[in-house]
Amino acid sequence: MKIQESAENYLETILILSEKNAHVRSIDIANELSFTKPSVSVAMKKLRESGLITVDDDGFISLTAEGLSIADRMYERHKLLSDWLAYLGVPRDIAVEDACRIEHVISQESFEKIRAHVTEMKEHF
Template identity: 35%
Template sequence: MAEEKVTRRNEDLLEAIYEISQEKGYAKSRDIAAALKITPATVTDGFKKLQDAGLVNYEPYGGVTLTKEGLGIAKRTKQSHIMLCHLLELVGVDSSVADHDACIMEHGLSKQSYQKLLNMVGFLEECCKDPTIKKQFVEMVLEKK
């Protein structure tokens, strides 16, 4: 499965596997189901599809691990989420709204758009270190309705 053909659901599964594995050292279907608020059967079906695509190693009634390709997609999805959330917060969006919106926006973002947005966020952060520029930014972006 090419990275471009990975569905939103699959990206969510890969990201959840990655996050839970980072936290616990392993990931089981019940952990993924609880994190994504879906049924364990849905998770199992997803694991089978991801295994067929070469993105995870899955053993029924055991755990699941990410392949190198699956890990790459999971990390990029997670990084996209963080970057988009940060961008939205920089322009004044409430953090809970930013988190929700970033979750929607992170899917389907091309590598080019991801990189350009990442560069822009870095630029904005650097610019806002200067108090004069930060004041102008706040007045132009954050205080306008």
């Protein structure tokens, strides 16, 4: 299933926050992304209806297996591309910002080639 970039960003943010905190709520996401609470609430409703997250009675948000799969893929791309661009000499803040955009549009085939190249480079250093 192809989902929008904004949904991928939300899922990735939920994953990152869940690694830092025991529970994730909409307000945590709003604070992390500097979005309004109503905007995040609308997005969470769409993600829930798409089967990508669950929200319990206390408002705690969890990724479903499918949501986790998407979030993991985006986060892996983000980390690898950020590190790779920084290694190439791009200032870290710009590398992170650029990786954030690239991770959503790069094909899986191209990403796998970059990952293989980075892995090979690491073996030599």
